[in-house]
Amino acid sequence: MELAIFVIFAALALVSALVVVLHRDPVKSTLSLVVTLFSTGVLFILLGAPFIGVLQVLVYTGAIVVLFLFVVMLLNLQREARRAEPGGHGQKLFAGLGALAFVAFTGVALWRATAGAETAPLTPDLVDLQSFAADLFGGYLLPFEVVGILLLVAVIAAFIVAKRPEPASGERPAASDPEGPR
Amino acid sequence: MIVPVSWYLVLAAVLFVVGTAGALTRRNGITIFLSIELMLNSVNLTLVGYSRLLEDRTGQIVVLFVLAVAAAEAAVGLALFIALYRHRRTIDLDRVNLMRW
Numbered sequence: 001m002e003l004a005i006f007v008i009f010a011a012l013a014l015v016s017a018l019v020v021v022l023h024r025d026p027v028k029s030t031l032s033l034v035v036t037l038f039s040t041g042v043l044f045i046l047l048g049a050p051f052i053g054v055l056q057v058l059v060y061t062g063a064i065v066v067l068f069l070f071v072v073m074l075l076n077l078q079r080e081a082r083r084a085e086p087g088g089h090g091q092k093l094f095a096g097l098g099a100l101a102f103v104a105f106t107g108v109a110l111w112r113a114t115a116g117a118e119t120a121p122l123t124p125d126l127v128d129l130q131s132f133a134a135d136l137f138g139g140y141l142l143p144f145e146v147v148g149i150l151l152l153v154a155v156i157a158a159f160i161v162a163k164r165p166e167p168a169s170g171e172r173p174a175a176s177d178p179e180g181p182r
Numbered sequence: 183m184i185v186p187v188s189w190y191l192v193l194a195a196v197l198f199v200v201g202t203a204g205a206l207t208r209r210n211g212i213t214i215f216l217s218i219e220l221m222l223n224s225v226n227l228t229l230v231g232y233s234r235l236l237e238d239r240t241g242q243i244v245v246l247f248v249l250a251v252a253a254a255e256a257a258v259g260l261a262l263f264i265a266l267y268r269h270r271r272t273i274d275l276d277r278v279n280l281m282r283w
Contacts, residue, residue, distance in 0.1 A: 006185045010193050017197050017220055021204030026212045033216050036197075040223055043190060047234045049242045056226075059249050064219070064256045071260045072212055075267050095207045099199040106195040111188055119184050119235065126237055135239050136246065147250040154254030158261035164268075 006046060013039035026072045033068070034061045048122045051129055190231040197224035211263050211273035215256070222252050 016035035023029045037060045044053035125131060136144060197220060204217030226245045233241025263273050270278060 002185055006189065010189075013193070013197060014200075017200045020216050020220060021200055021208070021213070026210060026216075029213055029216050033219060036220065037223060040197075040227055043193075043227060044230050046185070047187075047190060047230045049230050049233065049245075052226075052230060052242050052245050055246070055249060059253060060219075060223070064253055067256055067260060068212065068216065071263060075264070075273065092207050095203045098206075099203045102202070103196055103199050106198075107192050110191040110195060113188075119186050120237065121184065122234075123237060126234070126239065132239055132242065136243055140243050143247060147247055150254050151250060154257045158257040161258070162261035162264045 002046060005042070009039040009042045009046075012036075013043070027069065030065060030068045030072055034065050037061045037065065048127050050127060051132060187231050187235040190234075191228055194224040194227035194231065197221075197227065209274050209276050211266070211275050211278075214275065215259055215263075219252065219256070222248060 013036050016032045016039070019032040020029045020036060023032065038057060041053040041056035041061075044050075044056055201217045201220030201224060204220065205214050208214050208217065226248055229241040229245050229248070231241075233239060266278060267273055272278065
C-alpha cells in the first residue's frame with residue numbers, strides 16, 4: 001500500500017516537474033508546479049511529517065503558487081512565451097549532460113550512504129505534533145523570530161519595489177508611465 | 183512494505199536536477215523562478231527523508247524555515263519582475279543584461 005502510494009506520487013511529481021521546466025506557457029508551468037508540490041506534500045506525510053505535508057499544501061500551493069499565477073496573468077506573458085527561445089542548443093545539451101552526471105553522482109552517493117540502513121518503522125515520537133512544537137518554540141525560538149522579521153522585511157521590500165514609480169521631476173510624465181490609461 | 187528512505191532521496195536528487203536544468207536553460211524569468219522553487223522543494227524532501235532516517239525532528243523544523251524563506255523570496259522576486267516589466271516590457275532574461283558584465 002505504502003509502496004503503491006509512493007510510486008504513484010513520485011511519478012506524478014517527476015512528470016509534473018518536467019512539465020514545469022519544459023512547457024512554453026508560464027501559466028501551465030505554474031499549474032504543473034501545483035501538482036509537483038502537492039505530490040511532494042503527500043510524500044512528506046508518507047515520511048511521517050504530516051504537519052509539514054499540510055503546511056506544504058497550504059503555504060506553497062495555496063499562497064506562493066497563487067502569487068506566481070497572479071503575476072503571470074497580471075503581466076500577460078503569453079506573447080512573450082510564444083516567441084521561440086533563441087538558440088541555445090549547445091546550452092541545452094550541456095545542461096542535460098550535467099544533469100545526468102549530477103543524478104548519477106548523487107544517486108550513487110545517496111544509495112551507498114543509505115541503502116544498507118534499515119528503515120525503522122515510524123515511531124509515534126517522530127510524528128507527534130506536540131513535541132514538534134516544543135522543539136520549534138524551545139531550541140529554535142530565535143531562528144523562528146528571525147524568520148518572522150525576514151517575512152516582514154520581504155513584504156515591505158516587495159511593496160516598495162513593485163510600487164508604481166512616482167512621476168520623477170524632469171521626466172516626461174506621460175511617456176515614463178507605460179501602464180497609464182490608454 | 184516500508185519504502186526505503188533512499189528511494190525518496192534519489193527522487194529528491196532527480197527533482198533537484200530537473201530544477202537546476204530548468205534554471206540554467208530557460209530564459210523566461212517566471213519559469214526560472216519556478217525551477218528554483220522546484221529545487222527548494224526537492225531539498226525539503228531530502229531534509230524530511232533524513233529526518234525520518236535518523237529519527238530526528240530537526241530536519242522537519244528546518245523545512246519550516248525553508249518554506250518561510252521561499253515565501254519571502256517569491257514575494258521579493260515577483261515584485262522585481264513586476265518592476266522590470268514596467269521598465270523594459272519584457273522578462274526575457276537574455277534581453278535584460280543591464281547588470282551583466
